Amino acid sequence: MDKYKVVVTGPIMPAALALLEQQCEVRQWTEVQPPRLGQLAEWLKDAEGLFVSANVAVNEELLDVAPKLRVIAQAAVGYDNIDVQACTQRKIPFANTPGVLVETTADLAFGLLLTAARRIHESWDWVRAGKWQPGSRFPLGVDLYGKTLGIVGMGAIGAAVAKRAQTSGMKVIYYNRRPRADAAALHVEYRNFETLLAEADFIIVLTPLTPETRGMFGANEFEKMKPTAYFINVARGAIVDTDALRNALASNKIAYAALDVTDPEPLPASHPLLQLTNLLIVPHIGSATTECRNRMALLAAENMLLGLAGKPMLTCVNKEVNYIV
Ligand SMILES: NC(=O)C1=CN([C@@H]2O[C@H](COP(=O)(O)OP(=O)(O)OC[C@H]3O[C@@H](n4cnc5c(N)ncnc54)[C@H](OP(=O)(O)O)[C@@H]3O)[C@@H](O)[C@H]2O)C=CC1
Numbered sequence: 468m469d470k471y472k473v474v475v476t477g478p479i480m481p482a483a484l485a486l487l488e489q490q491c492e493v494r495q496w497t498e499v500q501p502p503r504l505g506q507l508a509e510w511l512k513d514a515e516g517l518f519v520s521a522n523v524a525v526n527e528e529l530l531d532v533a534p535k536l537r538v539i540a541q542a543a544v545g546y547d548n549i550d551v552q553a554c555t556q557r558k559i560p561f562a563n564t565p566g567v568l569v570e571t572t573a574d575l576a577f578g579l580l581l582t583a584a585r586r587i588h589e590s591w592d593w594v595r596a597g598k599w600q601p602g603s604r605f606p607l608g609v610d611l612y613g614k615t616l617g618i619v620g621m622g623a624i625g626a627a628v629a630k631r632a633q634t635s636g637m638k639v640i641y642y643n644r645r646p647r648a649d650a651a652a653l654h655v656e657y658r659n660f661e662t663l664l665a666e667a668d669f670i671i672v673l674t675p676l677t678p679e680t681r682g683m684f685g686a687n688e689f690e691k692m693k694p695t696a697y698f699i700n701v702a703r704g705a706i707v708d709t710d711a712l713r714n715a716l717a718s719n720k721i722a723y724a725a726l727d728v729t730d731p732e733p734l735p736a737s738h739p740l741l742q743l744t745n746l747l748i749v750p751h752i753g754s755a756t757t758e759c760r761n762r763m764a765l766l767a768a769e770n771m772l773l774g775l776a777g778k779p780m781l782t783c784v785n786k787e788v789n790y791i792v
């Protein structure tokens with residue numbers, strides 16, 4: 468049997484690559500810099516499957532140079548890099564990887580909150596710099612216990628973060644476009660967006676990046692938060708107006724920010740955000756454990772093989788085209 472032709476646009480966990488290679492002829496982009504479209508065009512000419520990385524845009528331009536493409540799979544839950552409508556119009560099913568990264572990403576989100584509140588990262592730098600001397604005291608952090616966490620985007624990851632926060636004695640409020648039917652069971656209370664901004668001591672953002680959420684946090688929103696508020700973004704950088712966040716932190720309109728995602732990403736070493744001291748940034752590591760990345764990559768590979776065989780993929784986004792004979 469001829470092997471399917473699949474293009475992989477970036478790094479992939481070895482077990483998932485091995486699974487793909489059983490049935491596919493894989494052409495993998497292995498440079499450190501993500502590929503530009505022109506660099507992939509030759510491979511895409513006869514590719515049937517595209518195993519795409521989140522830093523590569525799948526748009527009309529790419530689809531135009533991939534006339535034989537039948538399946539797209541991505542090892543990530545967020546898919547703001549994919550023009551799903553364009554895929555659907557061409558009857559190309561696209562699958563992401565929801566579910567398998569929920570607990571891992573929730574650990575990171577809550578870990579960022581705790582690290583920022585207790586200044587764990589700064590105090591280690593302080594000790595390492597030899598500042599722990601007799602009589603010296605590291606500046607105080609803030610309690611989590613008894614505080615209110617506001618989750619904007621109470622989906623799968625948001626609910627897993629809520630559980631962690633409740634274990635630390637926090638009250639959890641949330642904002643979604645629609646209140647959750649299971650809110651009472653989760654012991655979380657719905658607030659409208661403005662009320663949440665004013666009421667929360669800690670705010671964690673966990674919405675997808677969409678036209679509606681792009682720039683959702685700007686100067687007005689930071690203005691409405693408490694001056695003691697901690698702002699944590701684990702969703703996508705562009706949900707936040709970066710300049711407005713920098714200004715809010717620099718003028719102490721809010722107390723602190725902790726970011727797993729930034730706009731731009733990666734953040735250049737000369738970026739003004741990096742001059743601030745009331746800020747913690749990690750390099751988009753929400754799902755970055757070996758176990759989680761394996762689950763994601765294997766689910767994406769399984770989706771790819773199912774789609775190529777003309778079977779429904781397990782976690783297809785555009786379900787209306789999730790079956791091709
Ligand atoms: N940093 C990292 O490494 C990771 C980041 N992520 C990011 O986290 C996001 C969330 O993932 P996950 O929890 O699995 O997704 P879910 O789809 O389970 O949850 C998303 C939530 O956001 C809410 N939401 C959507 N649009 C809006 C809006 N305009 N205003 C308010 N709430 C909104 C949804 O509720 P409703 O529809 O009712 O509004 C839903 O509850 C991903 O899309 C991804 O971008 C995910 C994994 C890892």
Ligand SMILES: O=CC(=O)O
Pocket residue numbers: 542543544545546568753754
């Ligand atoms: O950012 C990661 C994702 O899975 O989405």
